Amino acid sequence: AKQRWMVMDETGQGYYTVNYSRGLYTCTCQNWSWNNNPHNPQASGVWCKHIRAVNGSKVSVRQRKHGHIVQVK
Numbered sequence: 001a002k003q004r005w006m007v008m009d010e011t012g013q014g015y016y017t018v019n020y021s022r023g024l025y026t027c028t029c030q031n032w033s034w035n036n037n038p039h040n041p042q043a044s045g046v047w048c049k050h051i052r053a054v055n056g057s058k059v060s061v062r063q064r065k066h067g068h069i070v071q072v073k
Contacts, residue, residue: 027047
């Protein structure tokens with residue numbers, strides 16, 4: 001089952017899209033792209049804060065309160 005969320009960026013001006021499919025999370029933010037780029041020798045493969053927010057491992061009170069995380073059906 002695929003899942004998708006819109007997560008507000010730090011500035012509050014836009015959203016990043018987090019996708020979950022086949023047990024893998026991906027995010028459209030630059031930080032995630034950099035850390036998961038196969039051509040980047042320093043890529044660590046770590047999750048960005050947007051992925052941590054949607055999977056519940058790190059959700060700020062502000063994100064919960066202001067609806068910064070929106071699940072897209």
